[in-house]
Amino acid sequence: MLKGAIEYAPSTFEERGAAVAFTTPLLSQTRVRRGERSKLEVLIPSLSQGMGIYVVAWKAVPDMVSMTMHDRYLHDLIVKEDACSPHEIRRATLKAARRGLAGPQAAQAARRALEEDEEQSTLTHYLLILAILKAVGLESPEMLKAGIDTDEGQRLTRQLMTRAAESLKMDATLLYSRLADIAAVTAPVGLARSPRPGRLTRGLNDLKAFRDSMTGWANDVPSDAAPVAQFCAEVAQHTIAIGDKVLGDFHRRVEAIGPLMRDWDSEIVRVRAQAGRMAWLLDGWSHITGAWEVAQAEDHHQQAATVNDLFRILPLLPRKESSRDFVEDAKQVKLAHRRSVRMLEDWRTGQMDIDAIRRIEAVKARVP
Incomplete structure (x- = not known):
């Protein structure tokens, strides 16, 4: 259809x-x-x-x-x-x-991404333990000095977490279970005070850089693709504005870890919903920001072709997520897009395009 x-x-x-x-x-x-x-x-x-x-x-x-x-x-x-x-x-x-x-570089990038996921999960779990202990007044310099990955550090951690569970009036096993649930939900986004931003937070920052670069290109490069680039920047900005609000609300709820533990049934639903919304908001943008970064090494002609390609796959926000109708705005950009495509004489035909495949593989060679 x-x-x-x-x-x-x-x-x-x-x-x-x-x-x-x-x-x-x-x-x-x-x-x-x-x-x-x-x-x-x-x-x-x-x-x-x-x-x-x-x-x-x-x-x-x-x-x-x-x-x-x-x-x-x-x-x-x-x-x-x-x-x-x-x-x-x-x-x-x-x-x-x-x-x-998809090539050896993409394979290496995938392995790095999986390793970073594991490292981020471990870091998030550790920071959440510290947050719970702080919330109940059980901060321990001895545990920090020993390190959580040592036998002594783990012994101290178990001891302190048992006391924290008593303070929160819950079973220690339940506390550990809930902590694992929060860590799994939080790791892709990242904690506000984490020394390493989560993958989705980095994606939001990449989108801000893309918006700025695309706006600059539209203003500096005379091309039929300039209105298309400006539209891409506007869609990115609208996504960023919503993403910043979602991220702020997510971090506030996770940082209030005491109330989160006490009001678990209602609060964990909200935390999961905000994390999921961040993932959906940024879905598809990592390829776009990566493709534009790869295009920076190309000439203006190829950059214009990339802009037109990105317009084709732009993640417009669904109606229920946005107060602005980008579909109506896209109608105004469509004519400029078609003029630019005809000028470049470069469009998808359905046949194997080796150069295009290589450009896509170059994007995949970046850590997702």
């Missing part, structure tokens, strides 16, 4: 779907979601020079498009795991990249 890209505007993040990091140019950053009867389907924008979105059954994609080996493996993995949230799609993407099917 074909829907016009400008007329089509999802109401929710789930309807918009999660972006998939395929290396086949035609499929790059297409979105997967649950359709009728909960079956996976993919949204493929602009199969021709028209502005359209095809809604295709997920299992039918390999029959429609000539896919790289990496993409066939990733496609099968998503079907097998029935994945369609940003977290699930990222996990499948890292599994595929780690096998080396």
Whole structure:
């Protein structure tokens, strides 16, 4: 089924779907979601020079498009795991990249990303233990000096956490369980006072840099793509404004760890919701910010082509998430986009484009 890209505007993040990091140019950053009867389907924008979105059954994609080996493996993995949230799609993407099917640099980047995830999880868990102890007045210089990764440090930690559980009037096992739940939810975002920002916080910072760079390019480079670049910057800014508010609320709730533990049933739902909302807000942007960073080494002609490509996959906010109708604004940009595309004589044809695949793999070589 074909829907016009400008007329089509999802109401929710789930309807918009999660972006998939395929290396086949035609499929790059297409979105997967649950359709009728909960079956996976993919949204493929602009199969021709028209502005359209095809809604295709997920299992039918390999029959429609000539896919790289990496993409066939990733496609099968998503079907097998029935994945369609940003977290699930990222996990499948890292599994595929780690096998080396998108090149050795992408494999190395995937391994680094998984290692950083593990390190971030450990750091978050440790900082949350310190926060709980501080909240009940049990800060311990001896534990900090010993280090939590030593036998003595772990003994002191268990002793202090048992006392903290008593202070909070709960079983120590329950306290540890809730701590693990909070750490799992918090690690991708990161704690406000953490020496290392979480992956999603870094993504929000990257988006701010992208907004500034795209605005500068639109002002400095005379091109038919300049209005398109300005529109990309405006969508980024609107996403940033919402993201800053969500992040602030998330950090306030997690920092109030005593009330979070006491009002667990209601507060953990809110914390999970804000973490999930951050993931959906930033879904698809890491490829865009990475692609624009890679394009900085290119000439203005290739940068203009990149701007047009990014417009095609721009993560417009769903209606329920935004007070501004970017779909209406996109109508004003569409003519400039088409003029620029015709000038560049560069558009997706569905055939294998080796240079385009290499550019996509260069983006994947960055740590996700």
